[in-house]
Amino acid sequence: MPTGKVRFYDADKGFGFIAEDEGGDVFLHASALPEGVTTLKKGARVEFGIVEGRRGAQALSVRLLEPAPSVAxxxxxxxxxxxxxxxxxxxxxxxxxxxxxxxxxxxxxxxxxxxxxxxxxxxxxxxxxxx
Incomplete structure (x- = not known):
């Protein structure tokens, strides 16, 4: 499964993008988040499946590998x-x-x-x- 980092995620709008480790961006919809997860922080490492949608690559079945590093x-x-x-x-x-x-x-x-x-x-x- 591909891995990457959350480039940005807007919980209010219900979507964001993942920067793949291999290069390129993948669209992330709220429906692909793990059960109980409502938001992701920028920089969080994730593993995900990919499906080709009407507008390009879209993440499926996202799994959080490690949370974004804390500044504190x-x-x-x-x-x-x-x-x-x-x-x-x-x-x-x-x-x-x-x-x-x-x-x-x-x-x-x-x-x-x-x-x-x-x-x-x-x-x-x-x-x-x-x-």
């Missing part, structure tokens, strides 16, 4: 911030969240800009903690 997984222990530095960041984050919490208790969500900034900070701290 590539980080090394030496890339992490020192624990002493993280303490200060976490304490500042707690103060930030306390302010948001106070507003929520009063029935008010933060302004969109503020909410987006808090979410961005949370994601970054989570990435630093995950290392």
């Amino acid at each position: 997984a590539g980080r090394r222990e030496r890339d992490r911030k020192p624990a002493e530095e993280m303490v200060v960041i976490i304490e500042d984050l707690m103060q930030l969240l306390d302010g948001v919490s106070t507003g929520l208790r009063k029935g008010h969500y933060p302004e969109r800009k503020v909410g987006a900034k808090v979410a961005q900070v949370l994601r970054r701290v989570a990435d630093d903690l995950e290392g």
